[in-house]
Amino acid sequence: MRKDELAAAQAYVRLLEATRAVLSDPRDAPLYLPLLASPIEEADGALRRAGLSGNETRFFDLVRSIRPSLSGSGGH
Numbered sequence: 001m002r003k004d005e006l007a008a009a010q011a012y013v014r015l016l017e018a019t020r021a022v023l024s025d026p027r028d029a030p031l032y033l034p035l036l037a038s039p040i041e042e043a044d045g046a047l048r049r050a051g052l053s054g055n056e057t058r059f060f061d062l063v064r065s066i067r068p069s070l071s072g073s074g075g076h
Contacts (some may be wrong), residue, residue: 001062008046009062015039034071 001009017037022032052059062068 001065002050004046004050005052005062006066008043008050008052008059009038009066011039011046012059012063013067013070015043 015036018036022036023029047053047059052062
């Protein structure tokens with residue numbers, strides 16, 4: 001995995017974790033949703049720099065390689 005691909009996968013994982021945290025309590029979600037703007041921008045930029053925009057299959061393969069628990073085939 002190239003450095004820029006790793007950065008994109010890591011940015012996505014951070015965005016996913018931040019989103020889960022914000023949505024963990026639906027009553028507070030509206031208050032914290034604006035905090036997702038920065039992780040969204042980071043992930044979007046990292047995807048573009050890695051040339052992964054529009055190549056979801058490759059991108060999610062990379063994400064699964066660093067976080068197998070996100071494969072959807074087990075875990076939670």
